[in-house]
Amino acid sequence: MDWTHLASAILLGMLIVATWLASIAQANERTQKSQEDAAFIERLIGQMTLEEKADQLTQLSVLTIPTGPIEDANDPKKIGTSKAGSLLGAYGAENTRRLQHEAVQGSRLHIPQLFSFDVIHGFRTIFPVPLAEASAWDPYLSQRTARAAAVEATASGLHWTFAPMVDIARDSRWGRVIEGAGEDPFLGAALAASRVRGFRGEGPPDTSSILSTAKHFVAYGAAEGGLDYNISDLSERTLEEVYLTPFRAAVEAGVDTIMPGFNEVDSMPMHANRKLLKQKLRDEWDFQGVVVSDWAGIRELIPHGVASVPREAARLALNATVDIDMVSGDYNAELPALVRSGQLSQDAIDGAVRRVLQAKQRLGLFDDPYRYSDPTREKTQLLQPPTRALAREAAQKSIVLLKNDDALLPLSKNLRKLVVVGALANDGVSSLGSWSADGRASESITVLEGIKRAVSPMTEVVYVPAASPGSTDISGIEEVQRAVVDADVIVAALGETADMSGEARSRTSLGLPGAQDALVAQLIKTGKPVVVVLMNGRPLAIPTVDEHVPAILEAWFLGTEMGHAVADVLFGDVNPSGKLPITFPRTVGQVPIYLARKNTGRPPSGTNAYASSYIDSKWTALYPFGHGLSYTTFTYGTPRLSKQRLAFDETLTVQVDVQNSGQRAGEETVQLYLRQDVASITRPVRMLRGFSKVRLAPGESTTVSFLLDQDDWALLNHDLLRFVESGIFTVFIGGTSATDNQAKFEVITSAQLTGPGSAIPRTLRD
Numbered sequence: 001m002d003w004t005h006l007a008s009a010i011l012l013g014m015l016i017v018a019t020w021l022a023s024i025a026q027a028n029e030r031t032q033k034s035q036e037d038a039a040f041i042e043r044l045i046g047q048m049t050l051e052e053k054a055d056q057l058t059q060l061s062v063l064t065i066p067t068g069p070i071e072d073a074n075d076p077k078k079i080g081t082s083k084a085g086s087l088l089g090a091y092g093a094e095n096t097r098r099l100q101h102e103a104v105q106g107s108r109l110h111i112p113q114l115f116s117f118d119v120i121h122g123f124r125t126i127f128p129v130p131l132a133e134a135s136a137w138d139p140y141l142s143q144r145t146a147r148a149a150a151v152e153a154t155a156s157g158l159h160w161t162f163a164p165m166v167d168i169a170r171d172s173r174w175g176r177v178i179e180g181a182g183e184d185p186f187l188g189a190a191l192a193a194s195r196v197r198g199f200r201g202e203g204p205p206d207t208s209s210i211l212s213t214a215k216h217f218v219a220y221g222a223a224e225g226g227l228d229y230n231i232s233d234l235s236e237r238t239l240e241e242v243y244l245t246p247f248r249a250a251v252e253a254g255v256d257t258i259m260p261g262f263n264e265v266d267s268m269p270m271h272a273n274r275k276l277l278k279q280k281l282r283d284e285w286d287f288q289g290v291v292v293s294d295w296a297g298i299r300e301l302i303p304h305g306v307a308s309v310p311r312e313a314a315r316l317a318l319n320a321t322v323d324i325d326m327v328s329g330d331y332n333a334e335l336p337a338l339v340r341s342g343q344l345s346q347d348a349i350d351g352a353v354r355r356v357l358q359a360k361q362r363l364g365l366f367d368d369p370y371r372y373s374d375p376t377r378e379k380t381q382l383l384q385p386p387t388r389a390l391a392r393e394a395a396q397k398s399i400v401l402l403k404n405d406d407a408l409l410p411l412s413k414n415l416r417k418l419v420v421v422g423a424l425a426n427d428g429v430s431s432l433g434s435w436s437a438d439g440r441a442s443e444s445i446t447v448l449e450g451i452k453r454a455v456s457p458m459t460e461v462v463y464v465p466a467a468s469p470g471s472t473d474i475s476g477i478e479e480v481q482r483a484v485v486d487a488d489v490i491v492a493a494l495g496e497t498a499d500m501s502g503e504a505r506s507r508t509s510l511g512l513p514g515a516q517d518a519l520v521a522q523l524i525k526t527g528k529p530v531v532v533v534l535m536n537g538r539p540l541a542i543p544t545v546d547e548h549v550p551a552i553l554e555a556w557f558l559g560t561e562m563g564h565a566v567a568d569v570l571f572g573d574v575n576p577s578g579k580l581p582i583t584f585p586r587t588v589g590q591v592p593i594y595l596a597r598k599n600t601g602r603p604p605s606g607t608n609a610y611a612s613s614y615i616d617s618k619w620t621a622l623y624p625f626g627h628g629l630s631y632t633t634f635t636y637g638t639p640r641l642s643k644q645r646l647a648f649d650e651t652l653t654v655q656v657d658v659q660n661s662g663q664r665a666g667e668e669t670v671q672l673y674l675r676q677d678v679a680s681i682t683r684p685v686r687m688l689r690g691f692s693k694v695r696l697a698p699g700e701s702t703t704v705s706f707l708l709d710q711d712d713w714a715l716l717n718h719d720l721l722r723f724v725e726s727g728i729f730t731v732f733i734g735g736t737s738a739t740d741n742q743a744k745f746e747v748i749t750s751a752q753l754t755g756p757g758s759a760i761p762r763t764l765r766d
């Protein structure tokens, strides 16, 4: 061997050994640190009285939100705000610094507090509401907006957000559909994981890392009748296949905390549901973090009828491993006595305290309780131009073009006269949507403002509020007729005000509220080209608008940059690319309506009157899941499969050619759905199993590939065991769930699978 080679081999060997030694040293250091951390927490727990432990498990609110039926539940004077382990709604660097000082100085053991808040879709810069952002079908976008929200919130002293809300919702009467990612567990799981990652960022000790909360565990979105807080009664299969999936994805992604729902499942309120919280979440999924009750959810075990007094409610909740009591005060008042009387074990309370203290430790608060409360940092982090730019980008990508007859859109910026109608067009509060944290209407751009800023100086923009969703007053409508006589185009902002969806905002109708139907009738009568911009927090049933209005944009509530983004799309600076994450019904009578339905023994058919359909409405959706048009068109080739027949553990590559066959550059979300044609149990007619976004110039083509494997063809058999069953599968690929573009393949072997598989879609796994 020549000497140079020998020398380099020796050097390489030394380098490998050195790296190996360094990694061992690092691992040792980490082990030592975690042992020291654990010992610190155990020492602290050893010094704490039962009362001090109960304080740590108590969260108080500094907000003035009414506590509902519970009297005096949240009287901070009763408990002493500074003694509570965490506070809800306290933010602002100076404010949290002061509160932290009181907590650290005011407690015998100087334990710092956690400051928490509902940072749902932005803190000061408000991003699209979650249902809107889900329309972008863009997990990385959701990760980026969650990150930006965390940067602002933590700069304002917050340690903890009660987001992401990952409830699947298939009944749009339920107002909280606005807070989640829609109806589908696959898309929901993707966005749940992304948002958890975005909130965490690099993770502690980085002070822009915020604790996340997956809520509301579980099936809160399955509320009967779409009535908020109502019970959910569903099969174990549906629970597993649909409602638990995004939670499992959030846990896999490392979510810090979980919040139980106000609902019951199988006659057990979630705040006392040991089977789901302890056995499923903690034992089966190995969730190590904190479970925080929802607002007074522990005291509500009394009206639920499983406890008659607060003491019993507290016992049930702690036994179900609910660690923190949000505002009912019952842990504070009852836990010490429950432990002393032997009704609760010392271990149970210590376990909860340990998890809370560990969360504080992870954030570095025992080293420096004030590390999140830095007024200088706060001054430089809120509402920054790059954050606003991200809000505009997210808003653009969240808009769904529902209809565009005769290419009415995009509009020219040089129209002579454009009439904007509808009170929502100038409603800055509604632009932000519900749960808008520290967002301010004065800092948001309304649709009217966006349009005014976008058009050329030669365009006259006339505004007629005409009708408001919140009022049945039709007196303003007459003015529309006068204003539009010489108009080139009418843009009508219609829908709901922000406070018509969200918590406690269930509706029994899904039409346009207030006098807006009358306004629509008037607009149609004018004979002028009308563009409807929908602002709403849930799917609306608007068959008349669909029938008579040529162009409809679903804009939801898009946040601080709403007006800019709507104008960007209206005037064609941006080509819309959103796709519906939830089905739009024709009438409220169709709900629940969703893509992954079962075929039934009598599938809808044009010939059989005794088939599964309605006598007074079409059975189909007004706009199906995955629907969304563009200013260009995309043409799909037939799906190509790497194999026609495969064993259960083989992988399958599905490819499809997509071409931009129109005149403008555009972005398309290519969607893949799967169906097992025959199995031992019935299967959904289509299940989303993949999506991929492509940007194409006019005339450009690309090939999109999807990799599928046993996770995609697995099912829970009748005994709820996870199996791949041999059989024929149909794969559908297109730009909507209604596509007929399909191919078939056969899985030729069966097998029982071990473990639950990953809930996070393959392309997003670490």
Ligand code: NOJ
Residues within 6 Å of the ligand: 118, 162, 215, 294, 295, 503
């Ligand atoms: C009640 C809501 O259900 C929950 O989502 C929220 O986090 C808490 N209130 C705290 O505001």
